[in-house]
Amino acid sequence: xxxxxxxxxxxxxxxxxxxxxxxxxxxxxRYIDRDPEKNVPKLLDWIxxxxxxxxxxxxxxxxxxTALQNKTSNWNVLVKNLxxxxxxxIIKKVFENFVINSGIIGQTNQEKIREQYKCxxxxxxxxxxxxxxxxxxxxxxxxxxGNKLNLSFDDLDYIVEEGKSIGIYFFLFSGGEPLxxxxxxxxxxxxxxxxxFLAFTNGxxxxxEFASSMLRVKNFIPAISVEGFEEETDFRRxxxxxxxxxxxxxxxxxxxxxxGISCCYTSKNVESIGSDAFFDEMIHKGAKFAWFFTxxxxxxxxxxxxxxxxxxxxxxYRKIREFRQSKPIFSLDFWNxxxxxxxxxxxxxxxxxxxxxxxxxxxxxxxxxxxxxKYKSFxxxxxxxxxxxYKDNQPFDDNLLKPCPLxxxxxxxxxxxxxxxxxxxxxxxxxxxxxxxxRTAPVAAKWSIVADRIWKDYPPERLREARNRVxxxxxxx
Numbered sequence: 189x190x191x192x193x194x195x196x197x198x199x200x201x202x203x204x205x206x207x208x209x210x211x212x213x214x215x216x217x218r219y220i221d222r223d224p225e226k227n228v229p230k231l232l233d234w235i236x237x238x239x240x241x242x243x244x245x246x247x248x249x250x251x252x253x254t255a256l257q258n259k260t261s262n263w264n265v266l267v268k269n270l271x272x273x274x275x276x277x278i279i280k281k282v283f284e285n286f287v288i289n290s291g292i293i294g295q296t297n298q299e300k301i302r303e304q305y306k307c308x309x310x311x312x313x314x315x316x317x318x319x320x321x322x323x324x325x326x327x328x329x330x331x332x333x334g335n336k337l338n339l340s341f342d343d344l345d346y347i348v349e350e351g352k353s354i355g356i357y358f359f360l361f362s363g364g365e366p367l368x369x370x371x372x373x374x375x376x377x378x379x380x381x382x383x384x385f386l387a388f389t390n391g392x393x394x395x396x397e398f399a400s401s402m403l404r405v406k407n408f409i410p411a412i413s414v415e416g417f418e419e420e421t422d423f424r425r426x427x428x429x430x431x432x433x434x435x436x437x438x439x440x441x442x443x444x445x446x447x448g449i450s451c452c453y454t455s456k457n458v459e460s461i462g463s464d465a466f467f468d469e470m471i472h473k474g475a476k477f478a479w480f481f482t483x484x485x486x487x488x489x490x491x492x493x494x495x496x497x498x499x500x501x502x503x504x505y506r507k508i509r510e511f512r513q514s515k516p517i518f519s520l521d522f523w524n525x526x527x528x529x530x531x532x533x534x535x536x537x538x539x540x541x542x543x544x545x546x547x548x549x550x551x552x553x554x555x556x557x558x559x560x561x562k563y564k565s566f567x568x569x570x571x572x573x574x575x576x577x578y579k580d581n582q583p584f585d586d587n588l589l590k591p592c593p594l595x596x597x598x599x600x601x602x603x604x605x606x607x608x609x610x611x612x613x614x615x616x617x618x619x620x621x622x623x624x625x626x627r628t629a630p631v632a633a634k635w636s637i638v639a640d641r642i643w644k645d646y647p648p649e650r651l652r653e654a655r656n657r658v659x660x661x662x663x664x665x
Contacts, residue, residue, distance in 0.1 A: 316339070318365070
């Protein structure tokens with residue numbers, strides 16, 4: 189890739205204090221190893237004191253600390269499971285890269301860049317190494333792309349280098365199926381051993397050889413896509429997929445490798461994916477975290493019927509919150525956690541997406557762009573009309589249970605795309621933003637009624653905390 193036309197992004201350097209923090213990782217982990225139950229809460233205190241961004245000094249983190257001190261709590265059990273189930277050398281590497289580099293050092297540097305350039309600066313970058321995939325999942329926008337586009341290793345390396353220059357040490361892969369490029373991904377992990385890499389993968393390409401590579405590099409974590417049990421998973425992903433996923437989980441667990449699950453809830457699987465039985469089975473298989481997404485009808489083969497109803501979305505909202513208090517697994521709901529994130533996290537506010545063509549998009553589900561890595565630096569892209577429109581309009585609704593510009597506030601998305609003159613990046617069937625939003629607008633209107641009812645019933649202290657998060661972010665920008 190030719191980078192001659194791009195303006196170089198300024199390089200941030202670790203301060204003396206930040207270098208000392210990195211050196212403190214080994215003795216810190218030895219200290220925890222003596223008595224994890226007793227010392228992990230003390231470690232959380234240390235992290236909160238070092239965190240100048242306020243990310244960890246929240247009511248939520250303090251609640252987790254309290255729960256950790258309760259030997260029977262799900263959070264205490266999760267810590268014990270992590271310490272017993274995951275190779276200690278991986279725990280050390282992930283702690284150093286995720287908590288120190290990404291969580292503390294990285295975010296401090298991001299704040300400096302954000303203040304200097306008056307634009308959003310993301311905490312993480314999601315990128316697509318390839319459009320190729322070995323499955324053909326119902327309703328997936330990438331299902332028909334084929335092996336058409338790939339980011340070269342040099343492209344991937346450039347993205348990581350450019351990200352690190354503005355304080356980003358957390359990189360995620362999607363696609364396509366990212367593990368089709370597993371050799372390049374491992375090579376990237378080797379070169380950038382100060383970062384954490386996570387892949388949203390169907391899991392079918394994970395074998396013993398790849399597990400050995402993961403154990404060697406120590407900074408790669410898979411999030412395996414699963415739609416529920418066998419019936420629900422194979423319905424969208426093809427016969428035999430669930431069995432392959434289970435084999436992959438067994439390989440990872442037996443090698444003491446950390447992994448999580450990535451779950452898309454649809455109108456067909458909410459009862460399964462939101463059940464105690466499903467959560468318990470995934471915990472038993474060894475999953476330590478779970479990312480939840482809702483189905484969005486993107487692309488020419490979209491299936492609007494798979495979108496959840498407002499009642500089904502509320503069901504997942506309540507079940508995931510329930511399980512956070514009872515199950516030893518860390519769960520995130522990409523759409524229903526706007527309360528904790530202060531609204532939408534896309535548009536560079538917390539993350540941005542780079543597709544296999546190099547287009548820089550505000551979100552993996554928003555296939556419109558006015559920038560590409562071939563001719564713009566990250567700073568130039570974050571200062572582009574589309575990304576600045578995201579910055580200026582976030583949050584898109586005062587009710588943080590309606591965070592998304594596509595699923596919850598489609599008029600906002602139409603306005604931003606039109607005003608920025610962004611163009612469709614859909615590789616198969618480019619469509620006008622009005623056409624896309626016409627599929628989500630009816631669902632958005634119905635969800636608005638439910639979300640407003642839930643938001644109205646929030647305890648006053650939770651509303652204050654949520655609004656304070658928004659104001660704190662606005663003041664920084």
